[in-house]
Amino acid sequence: MAAANISQIFVSFQGEGLHAGRRQLFVRFGGCPLRCRYCDEPESLLPVTACRILGPDGGRQRPNPFSGAELDGEVAGLVDAAPPLHAMALTGGEPLQQAEFLVVWLGAREKRLPVLLETAGILPARLARVLPWVDIVSMDVKCPSNTGERARWDEHEACLRLAVAAGREVYVKMPVDEGTSPEEVERGSRLVAGVDPGITLFLTPLTEPASSRLTIRTDALERLHAAASRYHPDVRVLPQLHKVLGTL
Ligand code: SF4
16 A cells, blocks of 8 residues: 655644634645745645644654554544544645545545545646545635746646536635736636636635735735626635634
């Protein structure tokens, strides 16, 4: 069986999207193919030698890689110690970079919680393989004007279409800051509504790395909301709750 590189396992409040405020167990995978300018998880961009596990009795380290059984053991320990939980969130980094492991692990394990996948939405072929074991897809639509990366519109659309066709609950987050192009917000909003106008679209104002201060003024946020709402019927602005709470 493939092995996984995990950077953190912990319980916290979901900070973004439709389930913000719900208590979830997070499994953070190490490694990401993107380098977004605003990335707030720089320690998860590359595989890490040890995983940090934060439980009710404090934190500890465990060396990578994890077999499926080893990861199950750690997850079960936290689930038992910290009920009630809404879901197990697979996050990163980019969890789909380790799709081979996910397919085997999720397919073999006893399911105790719904599985929520947080993904940048750029790896449709890998998403298709993992989707059978995922209940909720939390997907980013990324604007090149604030990521500094090339546009991924086609990949985003392909991922959304797969999630909708599979009947999964899906919502989209679009990170925005002062430099975000309104034209790109319009394009992303049109893309989401074109796949399914029932997919809730969240504009996620980014925060400064060292504080919970937003990197976008309210008037700029209102302009982006208006731009998105020209094409999408359900656009919501939601800051990152975990930044406000100072949690992971
Ligand atoms: S996709 Fe996420 S983890 Fe990867 S670089 Fe962008 S913000 Fe960071």
